[in-house]
Amino acid sequence: MTKGTLNFSTSKLFPVFTLLAILPIWEVMVRMFEIPNFLLPAPSSIYQAFIAVDPSRWAIHLWATLRVAILGFCLSLVISLPLAIFMVKSKFLAKTLYPILVIIQSTPVIAIAPLLVVIMGAGEAPRLAITCLITFFPLVVSATTGMMSTPEELIELSKSLKASAVKEVWHIRLPYAVPHIFSGMKVAITLAIIGAVVAEFVAAEQGLGYFVQFSTSYFKIPQAFAALLLLSTLSLLLFKTVQLIQYLFFRWSLPKDKF
Amino acid sequence: MLPHVTFEGVGHTYETQDGKNVCALDNINFSIKKGEFVAVLGPSGCGKSTLLRLLAGLFPATKGQVSIYDYPVAAPQLNTGIVFQKPTLLPWKNVLENVLFPIQYKQGRVSRKNKESAANMLNMVRLSEFSEHMPHQLSGGMQQRVGIARALLMDPEILIMDEPFSALDALTREQMGFELLDIWRQKPKTVLFITHSISEAVLLADKVLVLSPRPAHIIADITISLPRPRSLNTINTPEFSAYTDRIRQLIYHPNTNARSSVSGDKND
Numbered sequence A: 001m002t003k004g005t006l007n008f009s010t011s012k013l014f015p016v017f018t019l020l021a022i023l024p025i026w027e028v029m030v031r032m033f034e035i036p037n038f039l040l041p042a043p044s045s046i047y048q049a050f051i052a053v054d055p056s057r058w059a060i061h062l063w064a065t066l067r068v069a070i071l072g073f074c075l076s077l078v079i080s081l082p083l084a085i086f087m088v089k090s091k092f093l094a095k096t097l098y099p100i101l102v103i104i105q106s107t108p109v110i111a112i113a114p115l116l117v118v119i120m121g122a123g124e125a126p127r128l129a130i131t132c133l134i135t136f137f138p139l140v141v142s143a144t145t146g147m148m149s150t151p152e153e154l155i156e157l158s159k160s161l162k163a164s165a166v167k168e169v170w171h172i173r174l175p176y177a178v179p180h181i182f183s184g185m186k187v188a189i190t191l192a193i194i195g196a197v198v199a200e201f202v203a204a205e206q207g208l209g210y211f212v213q214f215s216t217s218y219f220k221i222p223q224a225f226a227a228l229l230l231l232s233t234l235s236l237l238l239f240k241t242v243q244l245i246q247y248l249f250f251r252w253s254l255p256k257d258k259f
Numbered sequence B: 001m002l003p004h005v006t007f008e009g010v011g012h013t014y015e016t017q018d019g020k021n022v023c024a025l026d027n028i029n030f031s032i033k034k035g036e037f038v039a040v041l042g043p044s045g046c047g048k049s050t051l052l053r054l055l056a057g058l059f060p061a062t063k064g065q066v067s068i069y070d071y072p073v074a075a076p077q078l079n080t081g082i083v084f085q086k087p088t089l090l091p092w093k094n095v096l097e098n099v100l101f102p103i104q105y106k107q108g109r110v111s112r113k114n115k116e117s118a119a120n121m122l123n124m125v126r127l128s129e130f131s132e133h134m135p136h137q138l139s140g141g142m143q144q145r146v147g148i149a150r151a152l153l154m155d156p157e158i159l160i161m162d163e164p165f166s167a168l169d170a171l172t173r174e175q176m177g178f179e180l181l182d183i184w185r186q187k188p189k190t191v192l193f194i195t196h197s198i199s200e201a202v203l204l205a206d207k208v209l210v211l212s213p214r215p216a217h218i219i220a221d222i223t224i225s226l227p228r229p230r231s232l233n234t235i236n237t238p239e240f241s242a243y244t245d246r247i248r249q250l251i252y253h254p255n256t257n258a259r260s261s262v263s264g265d266k267n268d
């Protein structure tokens, strides 16, 4: 047991080591080949750009993006779970809705974004809608697949106890789908950041995506890089949060070797 | 006396998704008296699980009628306990919670008495130490025993078991068979027991139904009049081997000495 845990925590640190190893190489390369700042800024100049911006300004942009990403993700979750339940319980709905979902999914959200802004105005609504659209598909598909993969015998057990359809979904199908839903959520939460950034590219006056665009238009490339790194960190943290929620509340649903 | 369970001219045809018909059961007729232990023997894929599902009321037969005390089975009956062929435990509940699941699911809560009887059941299937374990931490046979405990907890009037011991090793299997007989003697119930094992069927049952390959019809309906209580010694008696030999004959040469109950036209 102890050995297992030890291996687990050191292997977790490997990506950190890799990053720490890359930074000095990056710095040296940029200096050695005199790569101009607007092509690839050195880590040191990114850091300088980062501290040059007032923390409260960072906070405002960070919060704007985070807010849209989380709200959009939650909205998507609230829509997709009931939808998945209806599709599992009704063959008719599954047959009619699924093709529509696939069509929506195959339309590039980036192309719909300007339209949504025109339709919904320049407020937060189109940003939420875009985030919702982009995170929606993995959530519906994972929830549907999970509920459909419930063994027939469990459904029969439920039937033999004369349980209602609501009970069957709530106590058997949904819990059975939890591991699938979490896989879907891990994909969706990172897509949510992408959705929020895309929305900011189209119409926004705040947010890290907006800040990247704003910085590049003034040729402040190191500053754009700093915002970019912040975005990746944010995305990673959200992903880890989903993982943590699964670990804390649905530990049984984790892959068995992680026990 | 009125039989407890009756199958009259029961046939079942599945419609597969690509529109083909699979005839699983063909003209099944038999009845089970109250408190009788009936074993069903038949080759793989002949329709045994289908028979079980019809009695459980999970879906209606496409032909004929299944009745309990002369009432047609139209829906699942609460006084029926089912042990499925595959162990079907809920992966998010531990062993004890799984055993209690039907009560929890039905009533929304479990009493202390329920918990005590669940613990007794787990003791009976020799899993007391594992009551806090999660299903994936158990072997297939242990999971199956949890399923048996779960079906027995509500003390059902009718117990339907689909190859309950098939995942167990020979030794445990025999022990579990005797345990089952013990429970059945203490709390009499009507049992429909599906198995692949001829000796298991003869050892446990009052009556053995031998099914033909698909579509299944009954090729023999044999009353086992070995004295009870049965024990390991029963297996060594000449009467016991006479029964198993006869059934083996029926399965390998169904046409020579079968008391066939159907004309034998296969229509799938």
Ligand SMILES: Nc1ncnc2c1ncn2[C@@H]1O[C@H](COP(=O)(O)OP(=O)(O)OP(=O)(O)O)[C@@H](O)[C@H]1O
Pocket (backbone or CB within 6 Å): B014, B015, B016, B022, B023, B024, B042, B043, B044, B045, B046, B047, B048, B049, B050, B051, B085, B214
């Ligand atoms: N839901 C279904 N749809 C279509 N065909 C089915 C379905 N369930 C069973 N069948 C078919 O009916 C036949 C009988 O199945 P059943 O499960 O009753 O057999 P069985 O006797 O229990 O077999 P085994 O001993 O291997 O468990 C099989 O040929 C199977 O292909």
Ligand SMILES: [Mg+2]
Pocket (backbone or CB within 6 Å): B048, B049, B050, B085, B162
């Ligand atoms: Mg079967």
